[in-house]
Amino acid sequence: EVQLVESGGGLEQPGRSLRLSCTTSGFTFGDYVMSWVRQAPGKGLEWVGFIRTKVYDGTTEYAASVKGRFTISRDDSKSIAYLQMNSLKTEDTAVYYCTRASFSSSWRSDYWGQGTLVTVSS
Amino acid sequence: DIQMTQSPSSLSASVGDRVTITCRASQGINNYLAWYQQKPGKVPKLLIYASSILQSGVPSRFSGSGSGTDFTLTISSLQPEDVATYYCQKHNTAPWTFGQGTKVEIK
Secondary structure: OOEEEEEOOEEEOOOOOEEEEEEEEOOOHHHOEEEEEEEOOOOOEEEEEEEOOHHHOOOEEEOOOOOOOEEEEEEOOOOEEEEEEOOOOHHHOEEEEEEEEEEEOEEEEEEEOOOEEEEEOO | OOOEEEEOOEEEEOOOOOEEEEEEEOOOOOOOEEEEEEOOOOOOEEEEEOOOEEOOOOOOOEEEEEEOOEEEEEEOOOOHHHOEEEEEEEOOOOOOOEOOOEEEEEO
């Protein structure tokens, strides 16, 4: 059974940092692109970014709203994806989901974690 | 960047009604479009990918169509369990932008 479990959320002050983890099981982690999606309270879904597989050098893409502040990484030996969030802003307050991205005919996020809440407030 | 615009932003329909949600891309994205359903308080769930391919386990009353810039999600016969917000997302190139969502309610 495919499982994705986010952790690391919590309350943090503006300007500080936080690292989220996405611990996975049930599939060959190294074969998949992993992405992060967030949802501010009462708002819609916002794509944050993704990390490609090692075959594609583990390169990353980010939304403009987080580029330069957030970094996605992966540890294929542990089947974990990370979201390092620096210089946090109050507008980063959201539930953060990690997703597995699959490709056949097209990309899609076929599995989602349950999400972890990040609150940025002084 | 390509923008994704959904319409309507919300709708109310009766059980058994045919419901159509549209998603428009500001530039062509071939068929690299997925639809997700998010029920209140729940995690989003993949419904359709590649514009029209139904994800395994999704009821056949859901269907998708379109290519290029205009896409449609159709629920052929609305059921009470379909109350949710529906999102389209482009997957051709980064950024993988979402539409703003369409909230579906029962009349």
